[in-house]
Amino acid sequence: MTPVSRGGDRAALAYATIIRNRTLAGVSGPPSAAVVQRMVDEIHACHPQQTRFKCRRLAHGWTVEEAIDHFHAMCDREGIKRRGLSERSWREWEAGARPDRDYTDLLCRLFRTGPVQLGFAQDYTPEELRQAPAPPVLDMITVAADEAGAHAERAEESELGAGALERLRTQVVWVGRRYVSEAPLPLFVEMRELQERTRRALERRVHPGQARELYFLTGALCGLMANASMDMDRRVPADTLARAAWTYGKVAGHAALMGWARGMQSSVALWDRRHGDAARYAEEGLTHVRAGSGAARLHMLRARSYAFLGRRGEASEALREAAEARVAGRGGDELHDEIAGEFAFRPAKERYYAAVTQLQLGAFAPAIESARESLSLYAAGEPENRSYGCEAMASAHLAIAHLMEGDAAGAEDAMTPILALPPERRIGSLGVTLGASRALLASRPGGERMAGRIEGFCAVDLPRRARHAISDGGEGR
Numbered sequence: 001m002t003p004v005s006r007g008g009d010r011a012a013l014a015y016a017t018i019i020r021n022r023t024l025a026g027v028s029g030p031p032s033a034a035v036v037q038r039m040v041d042e043i044h045a046c047h048p049q050q051t052r053f054k055c056r057r058l059a060h061g062w063t064v065e066e067a068i069d070h071f072h073a074m075c076d077r078e079g080i081k082r083r084g085l086s087e088r089s090w091r092e093w094e095a096g097a098r099p100d101r102d103y104t105d106l107l108c109r110l111f112r113t114g115p116v117q118l119g120f121a122q123d124y125t126p127e128e129l130r131q132a133p134a135p136p137v138l139d140m141i142t143v144a145a146d147e148a149g150a151h152a153e154r155a156e157e158s159e160l161g162a163g164a165l166e167r168l169r170t171q172v173v174w175v176g177r178r179y180v181s182e183a184p185l186p187l188f189v190e191m192r193e194l195q196e197r198t199r200r201a202l203e204r205r206v207h208p209g210q211a212r213e214l215y216f217l218t219g220a221l222c223g224l225m226a227n228a229s230m231d232m233d234r235r236v237p238a239d240t241l242a243r244a245a246w247t248y249g250k251v252a253g254h255a256a257l258m259g260w261a262r263g264m265q266s267s268v269a270l271w272d273r274r275h276g277d278a279a280r281y282a283e284e285g286l287t288h289v290r291a292g293s294g295a296a297r298l299h300m301l302r303a304r305s306y307a308f309l310g311r312r313g314e315a316s317e318a319l320r321e322a323a324e325a326r327v328a329g330r331g332g333d334e335l336h337d338e339i340a341g342e343f344a345f346r347p348a349k350e351r352y353y354a355a356v357t358q359l360q361l362g363a364f365a366p367a368i369e370s371a372r373e374s375l376s377l378y379a380a381g382e383p384e385n386r387s388y389g390c391e392a393m394a395s396a397h398l399a400i401a402h403l404m405e406g407d408a409a410g411a412e413d414a415m416t417p418i419l420a421l422p423p424e425r426r427i428g429s430l431g432v433t434l435g436a437s438r439a440l441l442a443s444r445p446g447g448e449r450m451a452g453r454i455e456g457f458c459a460v461d462l463p464r465r466a467r468h469a470i471s472d473g474g475e476g477r
Contacts, residue, residue, distance in 0.1 A: 014189060016043045016058035033112050036060065040117070046186040052119035054094040056111050064090050074110050165210055168198055172217045176224055177341030180387045183424040184228040191228070195221040212252045219248025219257050220335070220343070226264050227342055230271070231389065231427040239268045256335040259289030259298060260343060266301040270308070271429060279305035294336040295325035297345035300353040307360035315357055322350065346385060348377035352394040359397055364404045371398035371414075389427050392418050396433040412450055419453055 019042050027035055039059035044052055057067050064087055075082050083106070093099055098120050099107065108114055115121035171194055179187055198218040202211065226241035242264040249257030262285030269278035282301040289295045299322035306315035326347075335343050351374035358367035374394040378386050395414050402410035418434070438454040 013058065016047075016055070017061075019043055019046075020059060020061055036111075037113070037117065046189070051094055051096055052117065053107075056113070056118060057094070060111075064094075071106070071110050075106070078109070080106070164201070165213060168194070168201065168217055169213070172198075172220055173339050173341070176220065176339055176343060177384065179224060179227070179342040180385060181383075184231045184427070185424065188225060188228040188232075191221050191225050195225070212254075215248045215252035216254045216257060219245045219252065219254070219261070220339070222248060223257070223261055223264055224342060226261075226268075230268060230429065233429075233431070235268050235272050239265060242268060254335070255288040256294055256333040259285040259294050260335055261285075262288070263294075263298050263301055266298075266305065270301070270304060271432065273308075275305050275308040279309065289333070289336075291325050291328040292330075292332055292336060293326055293345040294333060295328075296322040296350060297336075297353075299325055300345075300350060300357070303357045304353060304360070307357045312361055315361060319354060319357060326350070340385075342387075344385070346377075346381070348374050348381060348394075349387065349390050351377060352390050352397070355394060355397045355401070359401055359404070364401045367401040368398060368405070368410075371395070371401060388421070388425055389430070392421060392425075392427075392430050393433060396430060400433070415450060415454070 016039075019039055023035060023039050023042075024031060031039075036056075036059050040052065040055045043055040043058055044050065047055075050058075057064070060067070062070065068085055068087065068090060071085055072082055074080075083103070085103075089099075089103075093107075098104070104115050104118075104120050107118060107120075111118065116123045175187060175191055175194060195218055198214050198221065202214050202218070206214065222241045222245035226238045226245060229235075229238035229241060242261050245264065246258050246261035249255075249261055262281045266278045266281035266285065269275070269281060279302055282298045282305060285298040286295060286302075289298060299318045303315045303318035303322065306312075306318060332338065336345060351370045355367045355370035355374060358364075358370055371394050375391065375398070378391045378394070395418050399411040399414035399418075402408075402414060415434075418430070421430075434454050
C-alpha cells in the first residue's frame with residue numbers, strides 16, 4: 001500500500017496542529033473521548049484524502065513512533081502480551097490497509113473507540129437507532145486515485161512526464177473552482193501544498209513548454225492564495241502574492257495571468273484606500289488583457305477606483321467600456337474562461353461591482369437595481385458558480401443603498417441572509433462593508449437592534465478565526 005505524498009502529510013499535520021491547539025486551549029485537563037472525536041472529524045473534513053485512522057493519531061498529537069510506544073505501554077498496562085508492531089505496518093494501516101482482528105481490537109483499546117470510528121469497519125445500524133451520526137466511510141476511490149497518481153509520478157524518475165503535469169493542472173483547476181463555494185482557510189493549506197509541488201517540479205529537468213506551464217500554474221496558485229489572504233483580511237501578504245503571480249505570469253509569457261494579477265493588486269489597493277494605486281494597477285492590467293471577461297473586470301476595477309477619486313465622468317465611461325469589452329472578447333481566454341472558478345468574472349459579479357461604483361457615485365436607485373440584478377443572476381446560475389462571498393457583498397451593498405434611500409425595512413431584508421453565514425465564510429471585506437451599514441443603521445430610529453446583530457456578526461468572522469488558528473498553530477512535528 002502506497003502512502004499519500006509527503007506534501008499531503010505536511011499539509012495534514014499543519015492543519016491538524018492548528019485544530020488540536022485551538023481545541024485544547026478551550027478544555028481543562030486531558031481531552032475527553034468526545035473532544036478527540038470532534039478533532040478527528042474536523043481534521044478529516046479538512047483533509048478527506050487522509051484515512052480516519054491517521055486523523056485519530058494526529059488528533060492525539062503523536063508521531064508514528066510515539067503512537068507505537070503508546071501501543072506497547074497500553075499492552076503492558078493491561079497485562080496483554082506485546083505484539084511485534086512495526087512502523088511499516090502502522091503506516092500501511094494509515095494508508096488504507098486494514099489490520100487483522102487481533103490488532104483491530106488492540107487499536108480500538110488504545111484509542112478508546114470502535115472499528116467504525118477508525119475507518120476499519122462500516123456501521124449498518126439503521127439511521128433512527130443510532131445515538132449519533134456515523135462518521136463518513138473511508139473514500140477508497142480517492143485513496144486509490146492518489147496511490148495510482150503518486151506511483152505514476154515516481155515511475156517518471158527525474159523527468160516530469162505529461163501525466164504528472166496534467167495531474168498538477170487538474171488539481172489547480174479544481175482548487176480554483178472549489179474556492180467559489182468552500183471556506184478559504186482549509187483551501188489555503190491545500191493551495192500551499194500544491195504550490196510546493198509545482199516549485200519542486202520546476203527544479204527537475206523539464207522541457208521549455210513544461211516549464212512555462214509550471215510557471216503558469218505556480219502563478220495561478222499565488223493568485224488564489226492572494227485572494228484567500230484578502231478574505232482573511234491580510235492585505236500585505238495578499239499584495240505580495242499578487243505581485244508574485246504577476247512575475248510568474250511574465251516568466252511564463254501568460255498575458256491573462258499578468259492582467260488578472262494586476263487586477264488583484266488593484267482590489268487590494270481599493271480595500272487599503274489607495275485609490276490612485278488601484279486605478280493605476282487596473283490600467284496597467286488592461287495593457288495585457290484588452291477584451292473579454294478579464295478586461296471587463298479591469299474596467300470595473302477602474303470604475304470603482306475613479307468613483308472613490310471623485311472622477312465621475314471617467315467612472316461612468318469605465319462602466320460602459322466594461323460591457324463593451326465583454327462583448328468584444330466572446331472567445332474568452334484560458335484563465336478567466338477555461339479554468340474559470342475564482343478567476344472567472346461572470347455577469348453576476350460585474351453587476352455587483354456596478355452596484356459598488358454607483359453607490360459611491362451617489363446613484364442609489366441604480367445601485368439598488370444593479371445589486372438586485374446581481375443577486376438574481378447568482379440565484380439563477382449554476383450552483384458551482386454561485387460565489388457566496390460575492391453574493392453576500394452584493395446583499396451588503398444593497399442594504400447600504402436602501403439605507404441611503406431611507407428604506408430601513410429594505411435594508412433589513414437585504415441583511416437577513418448575510419447574518420446567517422457561518423463564521424468561516426464571513427470574509428474580511430464583508431465585515432468592513434457591514435461596519436458601514438451598522439453605523440448607518442445605528443443612527444436611524446429603530447435601527448439599534450439590527451446594528452447590534454451586525455456587531456455580533458462581525459465579532460466572530462473569518463479574519464478573527466484565521467488569526468486565532470494561525471497564532472495557535474505553531475510548527476508541526
